[in-house]
Amino acid sequence: MVIAAPELKSELQPVGEQRVVLRGLDWDAYLQILNALPQSRGSRLTYDDGVLEITVPLELHEFSGRLIECFVREMVELMGLKIKTMGSTTMNYPNLKKGAEPDNAYYIQNQPLVKGRNVDFSKDPPPDLVVEVDITHTDIAKNQFYSSLGVPEFWRFNGKVWRIYQLQENVYVEVEVSPTFPKVPKERLYAFLEQAKEDEIEAVCSLRSWWREQS
8 A cells, every 4th residue: 555655844953934824714705706817917826625725836945846847948958858837837636726937837748639729727637747846835735636637746845855746546655866858966956956046057967967967
């Protein structure tokens, strides 16, 4: 029997997000709020069966999320894979009473299935990889949330630790190596993020050089 990985406990961390939590909202109320907000907004919504969390990312959150995005795209290119980037596209699942706007979401293995058109979450599979940066406390049990959507691989980053979860028997199990990028040790992302604090372009060049040395 597969045992689900435990939810992350909040730790004393720098402030990475501002959050507002609304409780007791039904699906229609969530949709009303979602549709009333401008598309150009900086906030992101997560709705989990009555609980709506509105998150406003701050600099540390955005910096981490954008760099992880850069890392993912570089590895996809270096490995000769294909990708459809979904960003923070609203993923609504009314039958599950869940809606999400993750930091990053990607179709990689299933890119051929959804390329060249808009994704229909009522018919298409969920993204192959979802990334969430949660530096400050979140009231949403993200592991349980995304496993219920059937997302095969889920990354969480709290500003210090990168955790990789793989869906096994409908629950997430923490693994040390990404199923999507099996040749990439965790240390490479940590090194990339650390170097990017000083020079993002140099961090990309170093990542490419490391890959050539491994090939």
